[in-house]
Amino acid sequence: MGAKRIIVIGGSAAGPKAASKARRMDENAEITIFQKASDLSMASCGYPYYVGGFFDDRSQLLCSPAGVVRDAKFFWNAKKINTKVLTEVTRIDRKQKKVEFTDLTTGKTGRAAYDKLVIATGSNARKPPVPGVELEGITTLQSLSDADYLRKIKDEGVIKKAVVIGGGLIGIETLEALHLAGIHITLIELLPQLLTFLDKHMARLVEKYVQTKVNVILQNGVASFLGENGVLKAVKLQDGTEIPCDLAVVAIGVTPNNKLAKEAGLAIGETGGILVDEYMQTTDPDIYAIGDCVEIPHLITHKPVHAPFGDLANLQGRVAGENLISGNVVKFPGTIQTGICKLFDYGVGSTGLSEQNALKLGYTDIETVVNASLDKPGFMNGNLLITKLIADKRSGKILGAQVIGAGDVSKQVAIWAMAIKGQFRVDDMVNADLPYAPPFSLAIDHSIATAHIMQNKLKGLFKDISAEQLKDKLKNKEPMLLLDVRNPNEFEEVRLGIGERLIPLGQLRNRLGEMPEDKTREIIAWCKISLRGYEAALILQANGYTNVKVLEGGIAAWPWSREK
């Protein structure tokens, strides 16, 4: 038998990774990558930062760690991998084990034979099916040419108003990039919240922050794009509002590009992603599929999900690259949908299940807490972190975590991702041994303190109430005592202003006489982050008050305006 012939369709992230790993496993295989675009191995997650001007040298998006552009010559010389760019694979002939392709420059077609095939065709950006969507000035931020287009707009500095459609990860990253380009932005989101991987309450905190930078419109979609002479002039919303703009970036999600696979008769999963097993093998044993075009299992729910993340694409490429040479020897287990994005000075991240998703999936017996604290001591200029943790009530198993704030979000999300991957229960986390020194964390790390709060709640030591629940109670004018237990100077500086009474924690034991005579009356206590709120609740409970609640995350996690 001669050298193994390997064809990879797709040259962005997963494809080149699979090809490179295959080469490392077999020096003699004949490996060819077909790539429809003109570039290879693009760091597509870096596009927003190129557009936003974090760096100016476009070739950095295409460089190896050693600073060499990964072009056809690089792939041949360093990796002995053939690459055919600007070449579209139009059909997979599984019977003959060949692919048909078209050279997009010359229009010539051809066929190439494979022993093993890898499909890494990525995803397609959704576009709203509304009038005017073909106007000049409307783009996505998915391809390098999209990035080039937007970077040119930044450099020219002519366009002053833009609309970003879609409040997901890409929309948020695009928004930052364009804002840094000096463009006035309106963000449109069809749903009642941004970033649906967050629970509503957490998303609202992000929204509050975003609104300090750009205009945000929720629960409103695009009805049409309005133009003159083929050029975008405004976006018309479903409620009739017209927003004048010269640029619209559409970021309403992506769908798996399953066309070739579907036409070749490979099984497609319920999410639209190509069906693969844990070896990244499709229903044809000679064909593997990886990256944004596949669906993979969620490690908690065991249900298939479409998880178009650059890191997973790379990991899947490594698995497929080894398996197609060595037989199915390594597995890709799945995802817990860990994600993060930068939003000006904030990090916003999540791993595992949100409360909303958990409830939707039938996890009814769950517990949640919100913890707000600095990431480092105040004397080391610590920044705020707000974490929402979700755990299974009976087993104590950690199901998910969301973290936002100007603090070290990335580390927190990584810690929880490891906890979920390791199937930690809350009790495993309360005495975790994490790296502590004041330049890096609090003595009790924010993640561990979050686990402490959850442990206390699971033990029934206290009850809490979310900001949203409290807002509802206020609306319904429910009789309750609202208790801010901070110091008077803190109260002067900022307060919720919802009819609360100030009794500093240090005075509470002496001022119990001011509490309601009816000991079953609801009392809601808080402080800046609700550590003192918790202590106040314990004091009141010990004195016979039976209906005391702590406001989750205190004033720090209050997502509405506050009195100053």
Added chain:
Amino acid sequence: MGAKRIIVIGGSAAGPKAASKARRMDENAEITIFQKASDLSMASCGYPYYVGGFFDDRSQLLCSPAGVVRDAKFFWNAKKINTKVLTEVTRIDRKQKKVEFTDLTTGKTGRAAYDKLVIATGSNARKPPVPGVELEGITTLQSLSDADYLRKIKDEGVIKKAVVIGGGLIGIETLEALHLAGIHITLIELLPQLLTFLDKHMARLVEKYVQTKVNVILQNGVASFLGENGVLKAVKLQDGTEIPCDLAVVAIGVTPNNKLAKEAGLAIGETGGILVDEYMQTTDPDIYAIGDCVEIPHLITHKPVHAPFGDLANLQGRVAGENLISGNVVKFPGTIQTGICKLFDYGVGSTGLSEQNALKLGYTDIETVVNASLDKPGFMNGNLLITKLIADKRSGKILGAQVIGAGDVSKQVAIWAMAIKGQFRVDDMVNADLPYAPPFSLAIDHSIATAHIMQNKLKGLFKDISAEQLKDKLKNKEPMLLLDVRNPNEFEEVRLGIGERLIPLGQLRNRLGEMPEDKTREIIAWCKISLRGYEAALILQANGYTNVKVLEGGIAAWPWSREK
């Protein structure tokens, strides 16, 4: 029965934590903290940063998160906890369940009865038993008064030369603080390396960095302190060298302060720490002990260790505080000795076992790898990380990790700490789902890439050689081909200069004719970080060369000078 009487000896970190937790569990208990020093709840890990001028307001070391100084009034008002500062407990009378104490201001003595007692007496800083140790100008950095003394020196700006004795965590932190105070430093360490929680090779990389800031002398101890009129003038070393200086900071470690416990007949462990069980209970069921005065189990070796870390002290305080109220309901499992320190622009951290320690403890069947890479993409201004990972060869279980560099060390150490706590095998780590976006990490996180290298090595895909082993081979003039596979421009910029030949990876397949005729001749390949070195090794192996090795961590991890 009346209110439970709880006495806590020690008011720094663990003690107040236990007292506060006990209060939260029981509003009616009578709780008293005895504290020998004048302050309470000092953030002692923050002393070096106060000395170094990271912040100027000393009271921040004593503040609650809300910015209130935790003095006696605070403890009484907010927590209903009695505190007796400047009061030394001189004896524990276990029979009568009383402590005897002396008011250090008035000299008056007294007795107080307890139902439950907590010993949180901390540790004592070691001092070298040499002549002159009582001279003025010699200090430790253990107490707040030490910090005050050193901060005064910084503010006065008179002292220009200091010696720091001890290259452990505290020595390193002190060194940074004094350097920032504009003082010229010489660091003395008795052992052949700094930071013994690191393996020698990793420590040498730190040493190389430290030497760009201060003078480092290894394998030399203090013979005596020389003075004039009772004031320090020089440090005399064991080899006779005299180092003129006006200040010497001794940081040669701490020993558990077990005096009271020992005199009371409580069992003391083999490390000198008070013996406690997983409930933090001593051999007397009415006495708990926590913090730097105890010994705790190592979670990997199951052997007792003295682990004087501020985070563990706090966690133990929480456990003891709950147990002494509720009966023994919560456990403190032990430590994996996770630690980190800041060193100018570097982070230096470790968790689990080092290779040296593992070998000492009889783990002979281990595998190690070194990975050097950026923490984030180059276009996001990523910084270097160097990780050494230690795993059990047969089970693949992760035993330890050491991380150093200007990159995000804290997150990396946290990830490995979670992996070890979760008993991850290397295979569990290779497809971890960590938060990825270019502002935060590489597409394949540095930790995951480190696991990939380990997996490849455990599979026997390649062999590597440490910088030290290579240095030895060079000394012995062993016949070998040294191969740098980077690009010519990289080679021009910096190279090892040890007789290597440059063959860029992209040319290697065409220049195999330049390889030794004897295919069993040893070939050692590297690049900047040894990713290309690995690829070169695979090419050579595929072409029949049987003795190819990759230099661990490449040029980035070479701890000696390089040619420029």
